[in-house]
Amino acid sequence: xxxxxxxxxxxxxxxxxxxxxxxxxxxxxxxxxxxxxxxxxxxxxxxxxxxxxxxxxxxxxxxxxxxxxxxxxxxxxxxxxxxxxxxxxxxxxxxxxxxxxxxxxxxxxxxxxxxxxxxxxxxxxxxxxxxxxxxxxxxxxxxxxxxxxxxxxxxxxxxxxxxxxxxxxxxxxxxxxxxxxxxxxxxxxxxxxxxxxxxxxxxxxxxxxxxxxxxxxxxxxxxxxxxxxxxxxxxxxxxxxxxxxxxxxxxxxxxxxxxxxxxxxxxxxxxxxxxxxxxxxxxxxxxxxxxxxxxxxxxxxxxxxxxxxxxxxxxxxxxxxxxxxxxxxxxxxxxxxxxxxxxxxxxxxxxxxxxxxxxxxxxxxxxxx
Amino acid sequence: xxxxxxxxxxxxxxxxxxxxxxxxxxxxxxxxxxxxxxxxxxxxxxxxxxxxxxxxxxxxxxxxxxxxxxxxxxxxxxxxxxxxxxxxxxxxxxxxxxxxxxxxxxxxxxxxxxxxxxxxxxxxxxxxxxxxxxxxxxxxxxxxxxxxxxxxxxxxxxxxxxxxxxxxxxxxxxxxxxxxxxxxxxxxxxxxxxxxxxxxxxxxxxxxxxxxxxxxxxxxxxxxxxxxxxxxxxxxxxxxxxxxxxxxxxxxxxxxxxxxxxxxxxxxxxxxxxxxxxxxxxxxxxxxxxxxxxxxxxxxxxxxxxxxxxxxxxxxxxxxxxxxxxxxxxxxxxxxxxxxxxxxxxxxxxxxxxxxxxxxxxxxxxxxx
Numbered sequence: 166x167x168x169x170x171x172x173x174x175x176x177x178x179x180x181x182x183x184x185x186x187x188x189x190x191x192x193x194x195x196x197x198x199x200x201x202x203x204x205x206x207x208x209x210x211x212x213x214x215x216x217x218x219x220x221x222x223x224x225x226x227x228x229x230x231x232x233x234x235x236x237x238x239x240x241x242x243x244x245x246x247x248x249x250x251x252x253x254x255x256x257x258x259x260x261x262x263x264x265x266x267x268x269x270x271x272x273x274x275x276x277x278x279x280x281x282x283x284x285x286x287x288x289x290x291x292x293x294x295x296x297x298x299x300x301x302x303x304x305x306x307x308x309x310x311x312x313x314x315x316x317x318x319x320x321x322x323x324x325x326x327x328x329x330x331x332x333x334x335x336x337x338x339x340x341x342x343x344x345x346x347x348x349x350x351x352x353x354x355x356x357x358x359x360x361x362x363x364x365x366x367x368x369x370x371x372x373x374x375x376x377x378x379x380x381x382x383x384x385x386x387x388x389x390x391x392x393x394x395x396x397x398x399x400x401x402x403x404x405x406x407x408x409x410x411x412x413x414x415x416x417x418x419x420x421x422x423x424x425x426x427x428x429x430x431x432x433x434x435x436x437x438x439x440x441x442x443x444x445x446x447x448x449x450x451x452x453x454x455x456x457x458x459x460x461x462x463x464x465x466x467x468x469x470x471x472x473x474x475x476x477x478x479x480x481x482x483x484x485x486x487x488x489x490x491x492x493x494x495x496x497x498x499x500x501x502x503x504x505x506x507x508x509x510x511x512x513x514x515x516x517x518x519x520x521x522x523x524x525x526x527x528x529x530x531x532x533x534x
Numbered sequence: 535x536x537x538x539x540x541x542x543x544x545x546x547x548x549x550x551x552x553x554x555x556x557x558x559x560x561x562x563x564x565x566x567x568x569x570x571x572x573x574x575x576x577x578x579x580x581x582x583x584x585x586x587x588x589x590x591x592x593x594x595x596x597x598x599x600x601x602x603x604x605x606x607x608x609x610x611x612x613x614x615x616x617x618x619x620x621x622x623x624x625x626x627x628x629x630x631x632x633x634x635x636x637x638x639x640x641x642x643x644x645x646x647x648x649x650x651x652x653x654x655x656x657x658x659x660x661x662x663x664x665x666x667x668x669x670x671x672x673x674x675x676x677x678x679x680x681x682x683x684x685x686x687x688x689x690x691x692x693x694x695x696x697x698x699x700x701x702x703x704x705x706x707x708x709x710x711x712x713x714x715x716x717x718x719x720x721x722x723x724x725x726x727x728x729x730x731x732x733x734x735x736x737x738x739x740x741x742x743x744x745x746x747x748x749x750x751x752x753x754x755x756x757x758x759x760x761x762x763x764x765x766x767x768x769x770x771x772x773x774x775x776x777x778x779x780x781x782x783x784x785x786x787x788x789x790x791x792x793x794x795x796x797x798x799x800x801x802x803x804x805x806x807x808x809x810x811x812x813x814x815x816x817x818x819x820x821x822x823x824x825x826x827x828x829x830x831x832x833x834x835x836x837x838x839x840x841x842x843x844x845x846x847x848x849x850x851x852x853x854x855x856x857x858x859x860x861x862x863x864x865x866x867x868x869x870x871x872x873x874x875x876x877x878x879x880x881x882x883x884x885x886x887x888x889x890x891x892x893x894x895x896x897x898x899x900x901x902x903x
Contacts, residue, residue, distance in 0.1 A: 188783035347768035399716035414557035414656040
């Protein structure tokens with residue numbers, strides 16, 4: 166008995182015009198894949214944009230034909246769920262730079278006939294938001310009822326409210342931060358080093374020679390995974406349980422947590438593109454909307470017109486509640502319409518993916534009232 | 535103007551007898567290198583054993599001839615320092631399994647004529663303590679005035695008080711934990727995977743072919759380093775400072791924290807043995823004195839006679855104050871003579887290496903009263 170959407174289809178669009186990137190380059194003929202759930206109303210006033218995080222993609226909810234596991238935010242998107250598809254028309258694109266069908270490092274560069282690989286330009290959150298605004302134009306959505314995302318997705322929702330204040334009524338910024346800490350950057354850097362030091366990385370041109378730096382990607386994912394879970398979640402899930410009940414005095418995976426991380430890393434390394442992973446971590450590192458305003462976040466928020474909901478989770482140590490409060494305090498200082506919820510949840514950073522009751526109720530009333 | 539000891543010399547001893555290891559193997563003709571500071575008194579009652587941690591060695595204090603940087607715990611060991619070498623005879627060995635002169639994976643196995651490499655047996659903290667007791671016999675030290683260590687070194691001090699209750703008067707257990715958490719094990723596991731997946735690891739036989747898995751070791755060290763520093767220390771030390779003042783939209787090290795970690799990783803990978811690193815992480819994972827007592831730590835502490843000092847540091851998130859309190863509470867339950875200090879220090883797990891005034895005073899009065 167599932168209340169998930171079924172027979173979801175993937176749409177693909179080639180955007181008109183070119184996107185000028187913050188790095189100084191521009192990019193044309195952008196392909197974007199996206200999914201939609203629910204129905205757009207006649208005045209296009211019920212559209213919600215979902216922004217995905219580091220390893221996410223356009224498949225946010227429901228199942229494809231014959232697919233068992235639904236999209237990554239299915240717990241929150243669907244009929245009568247927090248983001249109610251009986252009321253809202255929900256759009257989720259795969260961002261440029263991604264590896265699930267939108268133009269990215271593994272796409273063919275029409276100028277060379279080969280995949281972009283390491284030549285794909287470095288994107289920023291603002292670039293993504295401008296690209297999403299081009300998609301909005303194509304879809305005939307002048308104003309989003311809401312833009313919502315968790316983690317790196319929340320940073321996009323925040324950037325939307327700054328860059329396009331007239332085009333967004335509500336912004337849901339979940340488990341995010343106004344910029345990465347030195348520790349956040351440090352974890353990203355180790356992940357990047359794991360990838361680029363894999364001999365199969367071939368200076369980023371692995372696709373040209375039929376390879377993939379899977380060991381590096383696996384390590385990067387394992388490191389990331391530790392930061393997504395709370396210490397409490399890990400303790401509850403694995404403790405110090407041994408796979409075979411006793412110590413073996415060897416180097417095979419002995420503790421449950423070891424084999425779990427290895428397995429998760431292996432699965433990820435089979436399905437994700439290494440250059441995209443590098444790019445995503447860099448996009449996170451670069452995000453800092455206050456930077457152009459002498460480090461003053463409230464100044465960066467000056468133009469915001471949207472109503473904002475900031476959500477954090479008690480056991481999130483990647484982007485802790487304190488980081489969300491930095492956003493909240495700057496919004497209050499800038500006299501914006503902001504609400505804040507700190508949800509008591511054991512799942513660490515991953516909490517934003519779970520349908521905790523208080524979180525669901527808070528999000529749905531924010532969207533519907 | 536230094537108050538460090540000078541012209542320190544390294545001693546080497548080959549232990550009589552064989553050491554029976556917990557894994558079931560035994561090991562003979564063990565070489566141990568060690569240093570001593572201060573003078574042993576006539577009744578050998580002023581000896582303090584220092585136990586080193588994961589990447590430590592026997593060079594705990596002072597400088598060699600023409601050496602600029604003193605040993606790793608020089609801030610605390612020396613004339614009139616916390617561990618006062620004018621009063622105490624201080625001994626610090628490099629543990630077996632190490633890579634600084636004591637018998638370990640990079641030593642020659644006399645049976646094969648080649649380095650042990652991956653055939654070196656898995657050691658435990660209890661094995662180390664038994665090996666250190668053999669050294670005590672050789673040095674004519676029947677009873678240690680104190681056994682002290684930080685992190686993995688603290689675990690050895692704790693194990694000493696359990697295994698040899700008559701041979702130790704005081705135990706200083708600093709920045710330690712009664713066992714690793716799932717998250718601790720997870721970080722160790724990623725470090726191990728980084729090493730064993732380096733093509734230059736050659737199944738652990740890299741020395742036989744003149745190689746070393748330096749990239750893997752570098753990554754392992756970078757991961758470890760993040761867990762040794764507090765988020766606060768990283769923020770104060772690096773913030774989001776850029777090496778060249780502005781974003782370069784590329785993958786070279788841009789933020790100060792990136793180049794710092796890369797540099798630290800490179801230095802470490804030049805001087806440390808990969809098989810030793812693997813072994814040390816495994817020794818940490820296996821440590822769990824309560825395991826033989828149905829998980830009851832107070833039962834594991836039943837035989838303790840030493841006076842104990844437990845020290846933790848406010849910003850240590852590797853082994854947080856809560857983990858030290860688990861030890862304290864079990865000692866109280868077992869009705870042992872325990873004192874506890876939680877030091878307010880910004881340096882994270884590494885705090886145990888710094889001469890914070892309160893910490894120095896607490897440690898010296900524990901040792902001298």
